[in-house]
Amino acid sequence: MAIGWRDDLLTGIREIDDQHKELFRRFGDLLTACREEKAAKEVLRLFMFLDEYVISHFNAEERLMLSCGYREYLEHKRQHQQFVRQLEELKRKYRDEGAGLSLVITTNQVMIEWLTRHIEKMDKDIVPFLRK
Template identity: 45%
Template sequence: MAIIWTEDLSTGVSQIDEQHKELFKRVNDLIAACSKGKGREEIVKVMDFLGEYVVMHFGAEEKYMQDNDFPGYRAHKEQHDGFVTEFNEVKRKMEQNGPTVDLVVKINHFLIDWLINHIKKTDKVLGAFLKNKI
């Protein structure tokens, strides 16, 4: 089942929202591949993309926070760092064992749950703060 971008996920910061939409697209590409029995092939491409993209995306968010003296910077950055740590661990397992079906399912759930929860609970707070700053 695809994850759908809805306006209630919007932070109000166009750069951040566009990056979130790209993340949704890539996760949806993986979900679509899985539904066609091609998740194992697609997961390598998605993981490579995400490995680079989240660093860029998190960097953009963190720059907004630092440039605007966001009081929740440390906690927000800790969430980003936690995602990167978990992501790297999952990627390491994939590189060691290959893209097993169980791992593909785990990655799907991890990405979907983390992305939606982080946007709704953390990025929206940042967006509300930045609304008055930029």
């Protein structure tokens, strides 16, 4: 799967769309840093950013869901928690194995594909509730 933002992932909610684009950009940066065997300092910097940004983004989405009484809030929040656990596992993999091909594959398969599916299926479902 190619890394990169696709306009078909737009939700129509600017705040959320901008955050999604930033997540894709930063995961792409992480993949590039791993493929090019950049210094550990750069990879760790990207992980630190992603840690904070993912939590901030999920909190923003969850506030929006609560504000409109979104019926699937708890399931959506559960999926966010799952993603955070997967990010923690990715960092563990980096600490244990370094920034090799395995980390690139895992980042692409687990994080980017999950994020894409989540936006397509879960995040877009929120939009009609927010427009009421």
